[in-house]
Amino acid sequence: MMNADDLDRKPKPSDDDGAPAGAAIIVDVLAPLALDMVWSYLAPPELALAAGDIVRIPFGSREVIGVVWAVRSPGAIASDRKLKTVSGKYDAPPLPDGLRTLLDWIARYTLAPRGQVLRLALRHPEKLPPEAPRVAVAATGKLPARLTPARRRVLAALAGHREMSRKALAEAAEVSLTVINGLIDDGCLETHVLLDAPPLAPDPDFAPATLSDGQTAAAASLRAAVADRQFGVTLIEGVTGSGKTEVYFEAIAEALRQGWQALVMMPEIALTAQFLDRFAARFGVRPAEWHSGVSPRQRERIHAGVASGDIQVVAGARSALFLPFSKLGLLIVDEEHETAYKQEDGVHYHARDMAVVRGRIESCHVALASATPSIESRVNAMRGRYGHLRLPERYGQRAMPRLSAIDLRKQPPPKGRWLSEPLIEAARETLARDEQALFYLNRRGYAPLTLCRSCGHRFQCPNCSASLVEHRFRRALICHHCGHTERRPDACPACGEVDALVPAGPGVERLAEEVAGLFPGVPAITLSSDLAGGSERMRKELDAVAAGEFRIIIGTQLVAKGHNFPRLTLVGVVDADVGLATGDPRGAERTFQMLQQVTGRAGRGDAPGRAILQTHQPDHPVMMALLSGQSEQFYAEEIGAREAAGLAPFGRLAAVIVAGPDRHAAETHAQALARAAHAMPDVSGDIIVLGPAEAPLAIVRGMHRFRLLVKCARHTDLQGFLRAVLAAAPNPAARMRVTVDVDPQSFF
Numbered sequence: 001m002m003n004a005d006d007l008d009r010k011p012k013p014s015d016d017d018g019a020p021a022g023a024a025i026i027v028d029v030l031a032p033l034a035l036d037m038v039w040s041y042l043a044p045p046e047l048a049l050a051a052g053d054i055v056r057i058p059f060g061s062r063e064v065i066g067v068v069w070a071v072r073s074p075g076a077i078a079s080d081r082k083l084k085t086v087s088g089k090y091d092a093p094p095l096p097d098g099l100r101t102l103l104d105w106i107a108r109y110t111l112a113p114r115g116q117v118l119r120l121a122l123r124h125p126e127k128l129p130p131e132a133p134r135v136a137v138a139a140t141g142k143l144p145a146r147l148t149p150a151r152r153r154v155l156a157a158l159a160g161h162r163e164m165s166r167k168a169l170a171e172a173a174e175v176s177l178t179v180i181n182g183l184i185d186d187g188c189l190e191t192h193v194l195l196d197a198p199p200l201a202p203d204p205d206f207a208p209a210t211l212s213d214g215q216t217a218a219a220a221s222l223r224a225a226v227a228d229r230q231f232g233v234t235l236i237e238g239v240t241g242s243g244k245t246e247v248y249f250e251a252i253a254e255a256l257r258q259g260w261q262a263l264v265m266m267p268e269i270a271l272t273a274q275f276l277d278r279f280a281a282r283f284g285v286r287p288a289e290w291h292s293g294v295s296p297r298q299r300e301r302i303h304a305g306v307a308s309g310d311i312q313v314v315a316g317a318r319s320a321l322f323l324p325f326s327k328l329g330l331l332i333v334d335e336e337h338e339t340a341y342k343q344e345d346g347v348h349y350h351a352r353d354m355a356v357v358r359g360r361i362e363s364c365h366v367a368l369a370s371a372t373p374s375i376e377s378r379v380n381a382m383r384g385r386y387g388h389l390r391l392p393e394r395y396g397q398r399a400m401p402r403l404s405a406i407d408l409r410k411q412p413p414p415k416g417r418w419l420s421e422p423l424i425e426a427a428r429e430t431l432a433r434d435e436q437a438l439f440y441l442n443r444r445g446y447a448p449l450t451l452c453r454s455c456g457h458r459f460q461c462p463n464c465s466a467s468l469v470e471h472r473f474r475r476a477l478i479c480h481h482c483g484h485t486e487r488r489p490d491a492c493p494a495c496g497e498v499d500a501l502v503p504a505g506p507g508v509e510r511l512a513e514e515v516a517g518l519f520p521g522v523p524a525i526t527l528s529s530d531l532a533g534g535s536e537r538m539r540k541e542l543d544a545v546a547a548g549e550f551r552i553i554i555g556t557q558l559v560a561k562g563h564n565f566p567r568l569t570l571v572g573v574v575d576a577d578v579g580l581a582t583g584d585p586r587g588a589e590r591t592f593q594m595l596q597q598v599t600g601r602a603g604r605g606d607a608p609g610r611a612i613l614q615t616h617q618p619d620h621p622v623m624m625a626l627l628s629g630q631s632e633q634f635y636a637e638e639i640g641a642r643e644a645a646g647l648a649p650f651g652r653l654a655a656v657i658v659a660g661p662d663r664h665a666a667e668t669h670a671q672a673l674a675r676a677a678h679a680m681p682d683v684s685g686d687i688i689v690l691g692p693a694e695a696p697l698a699i700v701r702g703m704h705r706f707r708l709l710v711k712c713a714r715h716t717d718l719q720g721f722l723r724a725v726l727a728a729a730p731n732p733a734a735r736m737r738v739t740v741d742v743d744p745q746s747f748f
């Protein structure tokens with residue numbers, strides 16, 4: 001939480017009643033520090049500062065970057081001579097009004113300090129060295145005196161081009177830059193600086209798809225909503241493979257025709273690869289791509305292009321929501337139910353919900369797409385707050401996959417193995433037909449637990465209350481919470497017994513071993529976020545899978561959703577029960593969504609697909625709903641249960657998490673917060689404070705954690721209550737952290 005230690009030595013926080021009598025304009029600047037307030041500075045008139053400008057300000061003994069949040073009544077004159085002066089303005093696109101409003105909104109909603117929220121949107125322009133000019137070369141017409149084969153290739157590669165960058169030419173001619181430089185020295189090539197051409201514009205009429213009747217109707221309704229240029233939200237609910245993407249492409253086309261920008265948000269980078277190609281096939285060029293893997297230089301270009309309007313469509317991860325769009329006319333949140341949209345550290349915000357907020361601020365339409373909508377969006381659609389477009393069938397007469405279950409109680413795999421006989425048989429049949437099979441297991445590594453056979457010792461993370469996961473490829477034991485890594489020893493550290501350590505339970509690496517034994521010689525690939533080589537490599541492998549290069553895919557949730565693998569006809573879910581027994585109130589919803597998504601990868605091409613769930617609880621409502629295809633019933637029951645329990649979206653929930661290096665101190669502080677909460681005059685009488693309780697993940701990174709839950713009705717001012725409680729409670733001791741998580745997704 002906010003730490004107001006030595007504020008006195010820093011500039012004076014602004015208040016709005018300041019008025020005339022001096023020389024310069026006063027601006028209020030927000031700095032990306034974990035503080036809530038803006039600071040007043042004098043602005044030299046020659047800087048001509050406007051709200052949103054990015055500036056340098058003296059702050060304490062240093063200089064920091066900041067954003068002009070407000071310019072005091074134009075022409076207002078400084079009375080306070082003690083104000084410091086803005087040191088300079090960056091040559092970077094300003095933060096537009098809509099974006100600043102969004103950041104203020106998020107700070108109020110999440111209770112995160114405004115300066116911390118600002119970090120989501122602020123780039124540091126000063127960090128990049130000036131860009132080296134790229135050199136283009138063109139032929140002069142003069143032939144070299146000595147025409148080597150390499151030089152001949154260069155001239156041939158250049159033929160038909162007015163100019164090329166040196167690098168591109170070297171690559172095309174398969175020569176080193178030295179060869180090209182030699183030709184320049186000899187006067188056979190001339191050089192000039194290659195100018196950055198504006199990015200090519202996507203063409204709304206480049207190659208429209210022929211839509212099915214259902215898609216046509218949905219697209220028409222969405223296009224009308226976009227053209228309306230009013231805030232509104234539509235939930236596009238279509239079964240896996242129904243062609244939701246094609247439908248929202250038409251909405252993007254409409255935005256483009258109107259001259260507006262569109263943002264498509266995706267939960268994972270791995271998903272964007274195929275999307276970019278599909279987009280290019282439809283609109284002629286790729287959209288700009290935004291995620292953590294984009295280079296700083298490219299980020300700078302996208303920032304500038306989005307601000308100027310030169311870039312019209314961006315596809316990106318949740319952080320793309322904070323780009324300085326100048327004329328945003330459409331927001332799309334694909335796979336809107338995904339948990340990856342919730343940021344769980346720093347500012348705890350949900351990117352889908354904040355996309356809806358940005359849509360309201362920008363007065364534009366927001367489309368949420370999913371085969372398995374979140375309960376929240378489903379309820380909003382049912383109540384008429386959101387439009388609801390449904391695509392109940394797959395595109396092109398393709399059938400939904402046939403689902404069946406294997407009861408692991410009756411047909412367990414042999415000890416130490418994870419695939420039961422009927423699933424192995426199904427895979428054999430699939431391979432015999434030259435089709436692909438996917439084994440899905442959402443566990444990275446080799447084994448989730450390592451035990452000593454002799455004394456029962458378990459390998460625990462020294463910093464977290466979690467077991468170390470064995471990663472055999474990396475020859476290490478790794479904590480999935482803090483990243484702590486240690487070598488797997490030969491002897492048990494507790495009893496000293498040698499060669500007594502055994503893996504317990506499966507991870508994808510171990511499953512891969514079993515698969516290799518069962519299907520020797522069949523090309524198989526294991527895909528999880530551990531894949532060396534990062535997102536580039538992941539793209540290549542996913543493309544290879546789509547092209548049919550591998551026959552068996554072993555994968556975590558990374559391959560479970562969004563992808564189109566035309567030859568994949570069998571999905572085997574190795575452990576369908578994983579998410580059900582965790583005590584997570586959203587466990588049923590998550591399991592339902594995940595299983596629906598992963599089984600939805602089967603049969604998307606010409607051949608029909610099937611999916612097999614290995615489960616110990618074939619009678620569980622989630623399994624029954626999946627197997628019978630009765631998702632309506634599942635939603636009805638889950639919504640009923642949420643309503644009865646007063647959970648979102650019927651009630652509001654916030655978690656307050658106290659974490660500290662000392663268990664007793666953390667607990668004591670959590671109790672003090674609970675006392676402060678109980679002592680509040682409870683405005684609406686419906687606020688319930690639960691806890692504190694030790695968090696299920698009691699220790700993370702050496703911090704002991706306690707949780708409080710605050711529950712109230714939908715229209716109660718939950719944030720106001722929380723703010724009052726935090727203000728009334730004693731200040732947390734040094735190194736203790738109090739985190740507020742409004743609308744928590746995770747309860748660990």
Ligand SMILES: Nc1ncnc2c1ncn2[C@@H]1O[C@H](COP(=O)(O)OP(=O)(O)OP(=O)(O)O)[C@@H](O)[C@H]1O
Pocket residue numbers: 209210211212215238239240241242243244245246370371395561562563564600604
């Ligand atoms: N109108 C169309 N014309 C041609 N192909 C189409 C059309 N609609 C959908 N398809 C094809 O059908 C497949 C599924 O479409 P898409 O990926 O858009 O489905 P989706 O609803 O997003 O599925 P999921 O929820 O599983 O991601 C894709 O290969 C897509 O190219």
Ligand SMILES: [Zn+2]
Pocket residue numbers: 461462463464466479480481482483484701
């Ligand atoms: Zn750990």
